[in-house]
Amino acid sequence: MMDFGFSISPSSTMNLDKVDLTLYDRLCSIEPDARKCMACGSCSATCTAGPWTGMSVRKVLLDIQRGKDKEAAAMLKGCMLCGKCTMVCPRGINTRHLILSLCRIYGEDAK
Amino acid sequence: MIDRFASGFDPFVIPFLIGMAFVLVYCIIGAIRLILQLDAEDKKRFFISLITPKTIWKNLKDLFLNCLIHVKLWKRNRMLGFMHSSIAFGWFMLILLGHIECFIYMPHRVKLFYYPIFFNYFVAENETTIGGSVIFFLMDFFLLLVLTGIVLAIIKRVRSRIFGMRRTTKPSLLDRVGLYSLWLIFPLRLIAESFTAHISGGSFLTIPMNMMFKAFLGDQMNMLPTWWAYSICLCIFMCVLPFTRYMHIPAEMLLIPFRNAGLTIKHARRGFAKAQVYSCPNCGVCIDACPMSVKKANIKDTTVYLNRNIRRGNEKRIEEISDKCLLCGKCTAVCQVGVDGPQMRIAQRSIRNYGLEQDYSGIDITPFKEAVAAEASPDRVLYFAGCMTALTPAISRAMESVFRKAGVDYAFMDKDGGLCCGRPILMAGRFGQARQIIRKNKEIIKASGASTLVLSCPICYKVFREHYKLEGIRVVHHTEYMLELVKAGRLSPDAGSDVLVYHDPCELGRGSGIYEQPRELLRHTGELVEAEQNRDMSICCGGSLGSLTLGFDKREDLTRNALRNLKAGNPETIVTACPLCKTTFAMYSDIPVEDIAETVNKHLK
Ligand code: SF4
Ligand code: SF4
Ligand code: SF4
Ligand code: SF4
Numbered sequence: 001m002m003d004f005g006f007s008i009s010p011s012s013t014m015n016l017d018k019v020d021l022t023l024y025d026r027l028c029s030i031e032p033d034a035r036k037c038m039a040c041g042s043c044s045a046t047c048t049a050g051p052w053t054g055m056s057v058r059k060v061l062l063d064i065q066r067g068k069d070k071e072a073a074a075m076l077k078g079c080m081l082c083g084k085c086t087m088v089c090p091r092g093i094n095t096r097h098l099i100l101s102l103c104r105i106y107g108e109d110a111k
Numbered sequence: 112m113i114d115r116f117a118s119g120f121d122p123f124v125i126p127f128l129i130g131m132a133f134v135l136v137y138c139i140i141g142a143i144r145l146i147l148q149l150d151a152e153d154k155k156r157f158f159i160s161l162i163t164p165k166t167i168w169k170n171l172k173d174l175f176l177n178c179l180i181h182v183k184l185w186k187r188n189r190m191l192g193f194m195h196s197s198i199a200f201g202w203f204m205l206i207l208l209g210h211i212e213c214f215i216y217m218p219h220r221v222k223l224f225y226y227p228i229f230f231n232y233f234v235a236e237n238e239t240t241i242g243g244s245v246i247f248f249l250m251d252f253f254l255l256l257v258l259t260g261i262v263l264a265i266i267k268r269v270r271s272r273i274f275g276m277r278r279t280t281k282p283s284l285l286d287r288v289g290l291y292s293l294w295l296i297f298p299l300r301l302i303a304e305s306f307t308a309h310i311s312g313g314s315f316l317t318i319p320m321n322m323m324f325k326a327f328l329g330d331q332m333n334m335l336p337t338w339w340a341y342s343i344c345l346c347i348f349m350c351v352l353p354f355t356r357y358m359h360i361p362a363e364m365l366l367i368p369f370r371n372a373g374l375t376i377k378h379a380r381r382g383f384a385k386a387q388v389y390s391c392p393n394c395g396v397c398i399d400a401c402p403m404s405v406k407k408a409n410i411k412d413t414t415v416y417l418n419r420n421i422r423r424g425n426e427k428r429i430e431e432i433s434d435k436c437l438l439c440g441k442c443t444a445v446c447q448v449g450v451d452g453p454q455m456r457i458a459q460r461s462i463r464n465y466g467l468e469q470d471y472s473g474i475d476i477t478p479f480k481e482a483v484a485a486e487a488s489p490d491r492v493l494y495f496a497g498c499m500t501a502l503t504p505a506i507s508r509a510m511e512s513v514f515r516k517a518g519v520d521y522a523f524m525d526k527d528g529g530l531c532c533g534r535p536i537l538m539a540g541r542f543g544q545a546r547q548i549i550r551k552n553k554e555i556i557k558a559s560g561a562s563t564l565v566l567s568c569p570i571c572y573k574v575f576r577e578h579y580k581l582e583g584i585r586v587v588h589h590t591e592y593m594l595e596l597v598k599a600g601r602l603s604p605d606a607g608s609d610v611l612v613y614h615d616p617c618e619l620g621r622g623s624g625i626y627e628q629p630r631e632l633l634r635h636t637g638e639l640v641e642a643e644q645n646r647d648m649s650i651c652c653g654g655s656l657g658s659l660t661l662g663f664d665k666r667e668d669l670t671r672n673a674l675r676n677l678k679a680g681n682p683e684t685i686v687t688a689c690p691l692c693k694t695t696f697a698m699y700s701d702i703p704v705e706d707i708a709e710t711v712n713k714h715l716k
Binding site for chain 2: 051082
């Protein structure tokens with residue numbers, strides 16, 4: 001058969017009633033501004049690390065709102081803490097501090 | 112001089128002896144602990160410095176100039192300088208002269224620890240002492256000097272504005288006990304010595320006082336009680352000293368040799384850092400200096416409060432204070448004991464635990480290397496704009512134009528984006544991660560074959576200069592580089608008539624000591640006026656990446672204050688040399704803000 005390079009992507013449906021939002025709730029308790037994000041993507045567009053490590057604040061926030069903590073962690077690991085995302089965020093979120101807070105609370109419950 | 116008492120002892124010296132023994136034991140144990148807390152390398156450095164003639168001399172000089180004369184304070188504020196040096200130097204001379212007196216007249220008593228301190232009580236004058244009148248005069252003179260200092264100190268406590276200080280710290284309860292006992296020591300000494308002046312001899316202060324006492328009081332009943340009071344006051348002062356701001360007196364004597372040994376802060380709470388904390392006399396000079404303190408809410412986040420909270424072990428406040436600071440370095444520039452506010456805070460940040468650590472090992476730098484690769488050549492220049500410049504592309508465009516006009520063989524390392532320089536990661540206290548980035552960037556730079564690395568961002572500049580160790584490659588900021596080109600005749604900007612003011616970016620000025628090059632360069636392109644506070648007193652634009660917690664919405668007042676300072680000389684344009692300053696000022700300035708590269712490029716044909 002001819003291979004056109006297409007395949008069926010794995011299902012990405014999720015049941016929002018069942019996802020584990022512990023991390024997101026914890027984040028919102030220490031960084032209430034996390035709720036302000038409107039997913040505009042300005043942060044990702046200016047991100048220094050994005051092109052090389054896949055970091056994107058917008059995606060990180062979306063992921064942990066959906067309980068996809070592992071995917072978010074993989075991105076967070078690539079952040080270079082340069083702070084450009086904070087400078088451009090139209091909602092005035094201190095994203096750099098938000099990233100540091102997130103890194104801090106990861107694995108907190110494991111302790 | 113002869114002994115008044117065969118025993119050479121009186122019970123009133125006991126409080127003094129207790130206080131002295133306590134403070135000596137406490138400080139010696141403390142010093143040993145701090146020295147033991149240094150890591151092996153620092154310990155070695157410290158001990159070597161103690162036996163190297165050059166550092167011994169420097170230690171002695173610094174101890175004299177800083178602890179006794181307070182030269183740095185004199186430079187900043189003459190009234191404060193006089194107040195401190197009159198007390199410190201006067202007291203020191205009283206102690207020294209007391210010992211000299213003892214050596215000359217009572218050599219057999221020198222071994223008694225308390226004897227020189229209470230000399231005037233234990234001796235009686237006879238005809239042999241006439242030659243000693245010079246010493247008597249000096250003793251009274253230095254006592255008067257100390258008393259003048261004490262009067263000033265009392266005035267300062269009541270009205271600090273007279274001394275040009277808007278805000279100072281509130282002393283704690285123990286601080287106050289220490290303060291009042293310190294104030295009392297010298298008047299009591301004056302009274303006590305006056306009571307005995309007709310026996311032990313005295314000079315222009317004590318003799319007239321003695322006559323006055325005789326006229327009013329008639330008997331000598333009060334003699335012993337005042338000597339008791341003097342001794343008790345000394346005891347109180349020395350017993351509370353370790354728990355008050357006065358701990359700075361012994362601590363600074365350790366801090367100075369530490370600093371001269373070239374130590375750096377390796378641990379947030381131990382060794383060198385601890386010596387800095389204890390050396391802070393809570394003078395509060397750093398409060399008015401701090402750019403954050405234009406907002407009342409930030410006053411308690413200045414360096415003096417960091418030191419206080421570290422001493423008190425208040426972890427929550429330590430974290431808040433450490434994270435808010437802009438790391439602009441101004442508090443260090445004004446601090447007379449040299450507490451390094453920014454380094455102290457970075458150290459606090461570094462001992463934090465993170466559940467998730469950044470890891471950049473997955474980044475493939477081959478494409479970066481290929482993009483800049485070339486044969487090594489002494490003329491080749493590598494330009495790194497930095498990630499902040501990516502937000503202000505006008506600067507890198509201007510630099511490229513300058514390079515072309517000067518005919519420079521250059522490669523643009525991060526034209527299509529690059530890695531971060533590592534400084535923001537360092538500022539966040541993540542040293543291991545910063546090292547990873549530094550290693551990667553270093554490989555790219557090495558592959559470029561360049562012999563000069565030109566940077567547009569002072570934040571990058573500082574880290575490249577201090578942490579990259581690029582052997583054989585010169586690291587320059589574009590201000591320096593453009594000036595070199597002008598001097599070599601490769602660029603000839605035409606003179607304009609613009610009135611410019613230059614803003615010293617924190618990381619370029621205080622951080623790297625570059626003050627003159629940009630000014631010299633700007634004089635080629637226009638008329639230069641100065642800001643009210645400039646050079647090492649320059650005010651941070653407020654955009655600094657140093658602060659982790661200060662959101663940009665809370666920085667407007669800081670920026671406006673810095674702008675007000677810059678506009679003191681009515682400039683038409685604000686010129687800076689940092690992409691971050693430019694972005695920050697441009698948000699609120701009503702006159703144009705540009706980078707020095709843009710200014711120079713405008714004036715080139
Ligand atoms: S820039 Fe701010 S609002 Fe926009 S996606 Fe990023 S965090 Fe959210
Ligand atoms: S701080 Fe991190 S997420 Fe934000 S722009 Fe820099 S690298 Fe990207
Ligand atoms: S470094 Fe700057 S912002 Fe931080 S405390 Fe010192 S003066 Fe204030
Ligand atoms: S840190 Fe320096 S300037 Fe600030 S209170 Fe202490 S000694 Fe004074």
